[in-house]
Amino acid sequence: MRIAVVGAGAAGCFCAAALGRRLPGAEVVVFEGGRKPLAKVAITGGGRCNFTNTFEGIDRLEEAYPRGARLMKRALMRFSQEDTRLWFEREGVPSVVMDDGCVFPQSQDAMDIVRALERAMRAAGVKVRCGHRVSSIKDLGDRFRISFEGLEETLEADKVVVTTGGSPTPAGLSMLAGLDLETVAPVPSLFTFNIGDEALKTLMGTVVTDALLGLAGTGFKAQGALLVTDWGVSGPAVLKLSSYAARHLSENGYKGTLNISWLGTANEGECMAAVKEMASSEPRKLLVSTAPEGLSGRLWRHLAARAGLRDDLRWAELGQRGAARLTATLACDAYPITGRCRFKDEFVTCGGISLSEVSLNTLESKKHPGLHFAGEVLDVDAITGGFNLQAAWSMAYAVAEAISSTCNGDGGGACRRISS
Numbered sequence: 090m091r092i093a094v095v096g097a098g099a100a101g102c103f104c105a106a107a108l109g110r111r112l113p114g115a116e117v118v119v120f121e122g123g124r125k126p127l128a129k130v131a132i133t134g135g136g137r138c139n140f141t142n143t144f145e146g147i148d149r150l151e152e153a154y155p156r157g158a159r160l161m162k163r164a165l166m167r168f169s170q171e172d173t174r175l176w177f178e179r180e181g182v183p184s185v186v187m188d189d190g191c192v193f194p195q196s197q198d199a200m201d202i203v204r205a206l207e208r209a210m211r212a213a214g215v216k217v218r219c220g221h222r223v224s225s226i227k228d229l230g231d232r233f234r235i236s237f238e239g240l241e242e243t244l245e246a247d248k249v250v251v252t253t254g255g256s257p258t259p260a261g262l263s264m265l266a267g268l269d270l271e272t273v274a275p276v277p278s279l280f281t282f283n284i285g286d287e288a289l290k291t292l293m294g295t296v297v298t299d300a301l302l303g304l305a306g307t308g309f310k311a312q313g314a315l316l317v318t319d320w321g322v323s324g325p326a327v328l329k330l331s332s333y334a335a336r337h338l339s340e341n342g343y344k345g346t347l348n349i350s351w352l353g354t355a356n357e358g359e360c361m362a363a364v365k366e367m368a369s370s371e372p373r374k375l376l377v378s379t380a381p382e383g384l385s386g387r388l389w390r391h392l393a394a395r396a397g398l399r400d401d402l403r404w405a406e407l408g409q410r411g412a413a414r415l416t417a418t419l420a421c422d423a424y425p426i427t428g429r430c431r432f433k434d435e436f437v438t439c440g441g442i443s444l445s446e447v448s449l450n451t452l453e454s455k456k457h458p459g460l461h462f463a464g465e466v467l468d469v470d471a472i473t474g475g476f477n478l479q480a481a482w483s484m485a486y487a488v489a490e491a492i493s494s495t496c497n498g499d500g501g502g503a504c505r506r507i508s509s
């Protein structure tokens with residue numbers, strides 16, 4: 090039996106290694122369009138590779154996976170975040186957990202993850218063919234024919250696993266044309282916002298550890314650290330909001346209004362209580378000289394100015410109207426989003442092969458038994474923090490398990506092509 094894996098990224102290499110181990114009699118070949126396998130994994134997490142997360146603080150999987158939470162619930166039951174850490178530990182890559190639950194190799198070197206996967210594939214007898222960009226996959230009924238860009242040769246395989254990752258344009262899925270698969274239009278996720286407010290941008294470098302962000306006129310909200318940049322805003326809370334609202338923002342040309350609750354709560358009563366507390370404890374002090382906890386002096390002066398309060402105002406002189414304006418600014422400060430930032434950052438694709446096309450347990454095509462998908466090529470994506478790579482490992486494992494369970498007990502020498 091021959092199993093072709095298309096794409097030597099996180100999902101493809103993990104799946105190929107697992108297949109090679111489970112089915113020693115099968116020929117497992119990975120076709121990679123680029124010059125080397127795992128090129129993206131090598132640069133993940135800024136070269137440190139945040140390869141999973143403890144999931145602490147994630148109450149509902151939808152918080153981590155805005156697309157694909159149902160699928161991920163099943164996939165994580167088969168191969169969890171603990172399984173991931175254990176798997177890499179056994180492959181010689183011990184890990185460390187950061188305060189925010191992100192998990193990295195102890196060496197803080199993404200190449201350790203790359204080398205572990207390469208070793209595992211080699212040991213399992215997997216062949217990797219780089220420079221082989223797949224241009225089409227045809228269903229011949231009892232097997233598949235694979236064609237390559239710029240190459241005469243074609244190849245037939247009993248099973249095909251598509252792990253070509255996310256693509257910000259529909260062209261990335263063109264090799265699947267002819268298979269009549271429904272796709273969800275791909276749009277970018279995990280980006281930072283350009284903000285049309287020059288005064289805010291002068292605060293570049295300012296960090297607020299706990300801000301609550303919302304997109305005006307929508308229910309999209311995200312909480313966490315916020316960083317002011319020279320183009321607008323960045324940081325975990327912004328990336329999370331961009332993930333939750335990826336499609337909405339795309340449809341609205343990346344324009345909208347960002348509401349910032351600077352104290353981490355949009356509850357006006359709580360903000361008013363904080364203002365009153367400061368006013369009563371330091372009545373003789375200048376208002377601009379005593380910032381609430383968590384806000385820098387520079388940012389506090391900016392907020393006081395936005396609330397229309399004079400620099401020389403003392404807390405005792407704030408009055409009810411001043412307190413109400415300051416409270417409104419702290420609880421819901423609105424800034425125009427003028428676009429998305431197009432450089433740096435980890436970004437992933439929202440969209441891809443529709444989940445209605447696959448069995449959620451085996452990730453096998455309902456229309457083309459024997460054809461499986463794993464990773465970002467499916468309409469599954471996550472917020473930052475190691476959840477995207479965990480999705481790749483868990484889905485790849487589910488596919489390897491599904492394929493090996495449909496094969497005869499001869500180690501994969503022969504294989505039934507059955508629908509799941």
Ligand SMILES: Cc1cc2nc3c(=O)[nH]c(=O)nc-3n(C[C@H](O)[C@H](O)[C@H](O)COP(=O)(O)OP(=O)(O)OC[C@H]3O[C@@H](n4cnc5c(N)ncnc54)[C@H](O)[C@@H]3O)c2cc1C
Nearest residue numbers: 096098099100122133134139223254435464465475477478
């Ligand atoms: C800069 C950056 C940093 C990131 N950091 C993190 C992080 O720290 N933690 C985290 O969880 N996630 C991170 N991510 C996201 C994560 O890398 C991806 O979600 C993950 O790699 C997806 O795995 P995949 O196997 O589905 O796709 P990929 O890893 O993208 O692999 C797909 C492979 O398929 C190949 N391919 C595509 N089309 C073809 C074709 N037609 N024929 C043959 N080969 C093809 C590609 O060349 C590629 O090698 C980061 C992303 C970026 C861009």
